[in-house]
Amino acid sequence: xxxxxxxxxxxxxxxxxxxxxxxxxxxxxxxxxxxxxxxxxxxxxxxxxxxxxxxxxxxxxxxxxxxxxxxxxxxxxxxxxxxxxxxxxxxxxxxxxxxxxxxxxxxxxxxxxxxxxxxxxxxxxxxxxxxxxxxxxxxxxxxxxxxxxxxxxxxxxxxxxxxxxxxxxxxxxxxxxxxxxxxxxxxxxxxxxxxxxxxxxxxxxxxxxxxxxxxxxxxxxxxxxxxxxxxxxxxxxxxxxxxxxxxxxxxxxxxxxxxxxxxxxxxxxxxxxxxxxxxxxxxxxxxxxxxxxxxxxxxxxxxxxxxxxxxxxxxxxxxxxxxxxxxxxxxxxxxxxxxxxxxxxxxxxxxxxxxxxxxxxxxxxxxxxxxxxxxxxxxxxxxxxxxxxxxxxx
Amino acid sequence: xxxxxxxxxxxxxxxxxxxxxxxxxxxxxxxxxxxxxxxxxxxxxxxxxxxxxxxxxxxxxxxxxxxxxxxxxxxxxxxxxxxxxxxxxxxxxxxxxxxxxxxxxxxxxxxxxxxxxxxxxxxxxxxxxxxxxxxxxxxxxxxxxxxxxxxxxxxxxxxxxxxxxxxxxxxxxxxxxxxxxxxxxxxxxxxxxxxxxxxxx
Numbered sequence: 271x272x273x274x275x276x277x278x279x280x281x282x283x284x285x286x287x288x289x290x291x292x293x294x295x296x297x298x299x300x301x302x303x304x305x306x307x308x309x310x311x312x313x314x315x316x317x318x319x320x321x322x323x324x325x326x327x328x329x330x331x332x333x334x335x336x337x338x339x340x341x342x343x344x345x346x347x348x349x350x351x352x353x354x355x356x357x358x359x360x361x362x363x364x365x366x367x368x369x370x371x372x373x374x375x376x377x378x379x380x381x382x383x384x385x386x387x388x389x390x391x392x393x394x395x396x397x398x399x400x401x402x403x404x405x406x407x408x409x410x411x412x413x414x415x416x417x418x419x420x421x422x423x424x425x426x427x428x429x430x431x432x433x434x435x436x437x438x439x440x441x442x443x444x445x446x447x448x449x450x451x452x453x454x455x456x457x458x459x460x461x462x463x464x465x466x467x468x469x470x471x472x473x474x475x476x477x478x479x480x481x482x483x484x485x486x487x488x489x490x491x492x493x494x495x496x497x498x499x500x501x502x503x504x505x506x507x508x509x510x511x512x513x514x515x516x517x518x519x520x521x522x523x524x525x526x527x528x529x530x531x532x533x534x535x536x537x538x539x540x541x542x543x544x545x546x547x548x549x550x551x552x553x554x555x556x557x558x559x560x561x562x563x564x565x566x567x568x569x570x571x572x573x574x575x576x577x578x579x580x581x582x583x584x585x586x587x588x589x590x591x592x593x594x595x596x597x598x599x600x601x602x603x604x605x606x607x608x609x610x611x612x613x614x615x616x617x618x619x620x621x622x623x624x625x626x627x628x629x630x631x632x633x634x635x636x637x638x639x640x641x642x643x644x645x646x647x648x649x650x651x652x653x654x655x656x657x658x659x660x661x662x663x664x
Numbered sequence: 665x666x667x668x669x670x671x672x673x674x675x676x677x678x679x680x681x682x683x684x685x686x687x688x689x690x691x692x693x694x695x696x697x698x699x700x701x702x703x704x705x706x707x708x709x710x711x712x713x714x715x716x717x718x719x720x721x722x723x724x725x726x727x728x729x730x731x732x733x734x735x736x737x738x739x740x741x742x743x744x745x746x747x748x749x750x751x752x753x754x755x756x757x758x759x760x761x762x763x764x765x766x767x768x769x770x771x772x773x774x775x776x777x778x779x780x781x782x783x784x785x786x787x788x789x790x791x792x793x794x795x796x797x798x799x800x801x802x803x804x805x806x807x808x809x810x811x812x813x814x815x816x817x818x819x820x821x822x823x824x825x826x827x828x829x830x831x832x833x834x835x836x837x838x839x840x841x842x843x844x845x846x847x848x849x850x851x852x853x854x855x856x857x858x859x860x861x862x863x864x865x
Contacts, residue, residue: 287780287797288781288782289783290783327787352785352794431701434845435700435708437699437745437845438700438708438712440743440745525837525839526838526840528786529780529784529785530787535744640838641841642840
């Protein structure tokens, strides 16, 4: 009898562990659609770089570069699936998180080009009071301020109640209203236009504006106006299928000890909002960003508005000096300015960077994040290493 | 070496001298754990089940006030995130009303060992390998408030039913990322005196 409690405890501890799903390699098969042009280009140093990331503790990395449209290369290293020991391919699909914000900004700029809105219109001209009620600054903010994170509207993700709630129910499917509720009745960060501070709430509202104008889900607008014209065949929005066949497994180093667990089924909370939820790969992101800054998606006047920068009152000393555009950031690097956006999802990270002085675009995506993994993929030191490998001979 | 054992000897002596063993209650509670901001909600869904077993020690008691140390062991299962076993010590304070109700509060500190509920991959020699989780050591300071009701209000050793809202911190959580995590446990339980000779007929 005295061993009963102990026996039950041992049974529970070792019986309650859930194994990863079993997949065959064919589950991850992808038709690359990737057209590498590498004549005269020694891509081995970039391959060595991503191999080094994997050797440091990143489950898998895919990377793509475009040098002035004369060289294109996509490579990968590591695993798409640790449990089934399946190698990562550059054409595999993955979650790319907040990089979708650049797509959201493009959709808004395209609507302005069509005369359907103006960036300096108030948000309240397009969204009902029941959406904006309780969101401090939302009724006074303009669309431009949402795009530039200068609205001062509270970031729902920063709310500790949201952070603990999302961890408490890791497979919950969140609706936009539930997310906005975590920003309601919270004080604004500053008065509209007086500073800049990243807020996901801004981009939920931008998605709602697109839907109000186009009378269809914002991600259908993305597909019609951006994905299809650019032939981004590996890009889609999670709302249509949150965990599509072939998406690589994501892993988190939650306790900062390089002991990772599979987080693929953990819900992104942004399946139905325009602040995250994009599924793509490094190649498609590279095509998108390079085309954008080479003038193939939006008009020059729109592009100029997009890269009109606003500095925060206080820079973060642990990262590059950062300036806010419309759905894009400028960072000051050793190789001059770079235009970029990155994105985290639970178990995934992606970043896309364009160097205007060289007309060079580099994008990378990983299926691991948090803890120590971030040091190898998204820290300032990691980015400097990538940029140096990419541009040291330029 | 003698100093090392001294607190333990003192505790044993105190239990025996106060004849506490025969009067020690057994507390059993079922609870739901949640990662949650303290006192945000009474019960946060989904339910993450747990069970706790413990006892109280007699220390100071007056007509309305009862001050007592207690020890507990427990287990909790947070689906998709962790399961944990813990042992903690608490200093409890009850304010007793004459009609059997008492308001309860307790401050505690404990040791928690958590294990992932998923297959874990550990980075060794430049690659990830699937290995048995050795778990993570945590400390768990806690604070509880609640109410209890004595089933026999005129007996000092009456069986009691209680509910507790316990908030506790998990530290360290994710060093460099999330330093500590807040949790709440909502307990429903009972305290009774199976070793009290006066209860036996």
